[in-house]
Amino acid sequence: MQSGAFDYTGSTVAIRADIAVAHRDFWQKLGRPGSWWTGAERIAIAKASRDALSCGYCRDISRSLSPYGVKGEHTSVPGLSATAIDAVHRVVNHAGRITRSWVEDNTTKWLSKAQYVELVGIVVCVLSIDEFHRCLDLPLEPLPPAQAGEITRYVPDVLRDDIGFVPTIPKDGAVGLEHDLWPGGVSANVLRALTSVPQALRDWLAISAAQYLAVERMGNMVRDEKRSIDRMQMELIAARVSSINECFY
């Protein structure tokens, strides 16, 4: 990775050091082979997530009452299938309209549920880091180079199909290599969501601890001593962002 990535020293406002570290750490992992995608494919997914913001086809989908009936093509990315690119763009631009049947149908088009979960994990982490930059008028960080190596094909020992569109580790299933997944013993459906690829959860938790709050500190509903805004201010922002995205969760 380029030295000096996420060097915020030139920013017009001082950026907390832990944010720079969290962003830099994720960038180092981004180009490495994952559980189901190679380093090159992970970088292609990240590139597609950036392309999605200016996608004309996505604009047509947004205007349509039926998001799966619109004909067209997303911006292509070398090394990534049309199904994977469609998944990236729908996560970025139409997440609230994703359905179980679409996820299931994709498994017949060479996008397994495990691949989908890792893809979502990449997209949401890249998107949130980019959003932080856009919010503060900072230039986007160049994507890191892809690293060679084999994917791990890692599957957790305990998975259950009881919530959502994909299998997840149940609350009592974070054992063995997954013993670290519930920080402070806390679990919730949103923590379980990406656990069929455990590293995807670890990646977003690390970023979340810097951008928002560590899970272990979320019990403090008044004010975290390391933040300049209190919990109500944080949750007003969170709720407004969720509302605009039409997220019921």
Added chain:
Amino acid sequence: MLRVSAKTTGTRIDLKGVMGDEAAAAEGILFGKELMRLAEAAARRDLSALPKARRELLAVAGPEVLVDAAGVIANFQRMVRIADSMGIPVDNIGSSVSAEVRGVLPIERFASAANSGISHEQVHE
């Protein structure tokens, strides 16, 4: 969480701020209007509104608040997509706080409410 944090601190707030009502956002929440404007401009990717919202928050609250607010915005741009792309249901849909929030805010019309077992037919009944 907003409702819970307000109850914890005994603060009177107006949940309609969540839907974009500026006066409501300011009720009981310091810099509520400016924080909401920044969140709104960023989440809508409104490039004409974002610089103004950023300047306004910086002017009234300072750089630390601006950075922490940007962090929370970035975080929830991620969280909503995790929840909706995985189709997970709300953990405590039967709780009194959840019912209270759903009673005030028209969020059951969101398509992703179906992931928590709330159908549009139920909403429109």
